[in-house]
Structures are given as structure tokens and as C-alpha cells.
């Protein structure tokens with residue numbers, strides 16, 4: 402599925418975050434210590450190699466909503482933007498914290514003149530955020546940021562399952 406509001410191309414695809422060779426940066430659903438972990442973080446660290454872990458350590462710990470940027474090392478991407486999503490319903494402002502992940506990731510991308518970026522569904526695995534609600538936050542927040550983007554031209558949402566992909570596709574159609 403592909404949508405193009407203004408000059409920014411948005412798409413949702415089914416796949417693994419480490420297999421997105423057509424984007425300059427991928428986003429990590431990190432843990433606070435920026436260590437390997439499981440899910441998205443595990444896949445990214447495994448594919449990038451131990452150099453990624455070493456670079457990450459100078460930034461750790463990060464807080465929910467925060468994002469930091471590193472090189473991609475053995476990944477096919479130049480950069481990894483590490484975001485710490487909120488644990489669902491742990492704090493009152495979990496929705497705002499999830500929004501901040503997308504805003505901060507895009508801001509870092511803009512600062513580095515990044516043209517293309519792929520996001521996983523942050524917080525929807527171990528952190529328990531329901532996919533439907535998380536998709537709404539992700540899509541709404543990205544669409545709201547689009548008028549301010551000067552460098553980012555392509556945004557990909559990468560979903561692990563067909564069911565999750567369909568949720569994102571419906572949100573993209575509904576919120577355009």
C-alpha cells in the first residue's frame with residue numbers, strides 16, 4: 402500500500418525491519434539500556450553486529466519517548482534510530498510518549514539529512530500496546546509532521562504479520 406501526501410511517500414509493508422535495504426535509516430524499538438533484547442531490537446543488534454552495541458553504550462540509558470541515532474554497521478542501512486517506546490498503560494501519558502518516539506525519530510532524521518526511514522510498530526510487542534491504538538498514534542503523528550519535513554521523502558511502516566499490515570493499511574486510508 403502506498404500513499405503520497407504532498408511530496409512524502411508513505412507505505413506500509415509486511416516484513417522484517419532488518420530487510421529494508423531501500424531506506425537510509427531504520428528505527429529500533431529499543432530498551433532503555435540500548436542492549437540487544439528481543440523482538441525488533443534483537444533482530445537489529447544481531448544483524449548489525451557488536452559494533453552497534455558499543456556505539457549505543459555512550460547514550461544509555463534513554464527515557465521513554467527519547468530517540469538516539471547511530472550507524473547501521475553490518476545492516477544495509479546507513480543509520481539506526483533507537484526509540485524507547487512506552488510500556489502500555491504503565492504511565493498516564495503513554496500515548497504522548499509513543500507520539501514523541503515518532504516525532505523525535507523524524508527530527509533526528511531531518512538533522513542528518515536522511516531521505517528515507519522505516520519504522521516498526523514501536524511498543525506493540527513486549528511493551529503490550531494494542532496494535533490498533535498504536536497504529537492510530539503512529540499514522541496520525543507522522544501525517545502531522547509531514548508539512549515540517551524538508552529532507553525525509555519516504556516513510557515505511559514495517560509490520561511483521563498480515564493482520565498487523567491490514568490494521569496499518571486501514572489507518573492510512575482512514576486518516577488521509
Ligand code: AR6
Pocket residue numbers: 416417418419430431432433436437438439440441442443444486521522523524525526527528529530559560561565
Ligand atoms: N521486524 C519487524 N517487526 C518486528 C520484528 C522484526 N524483526 N520483530 C518483532 N516485530 P518489540 P516493543 C514486531 O517487542 O513492544 C525488546 O526486547 C512485533 O511483532 O520488538 O517496543 C526490547 O529490548 C511487534 O508488533 O518492541 C525492549 O525491552 C513490534 O515489532 C522491548 O522488547 C514491536 O515489538 C521493546 O518492546
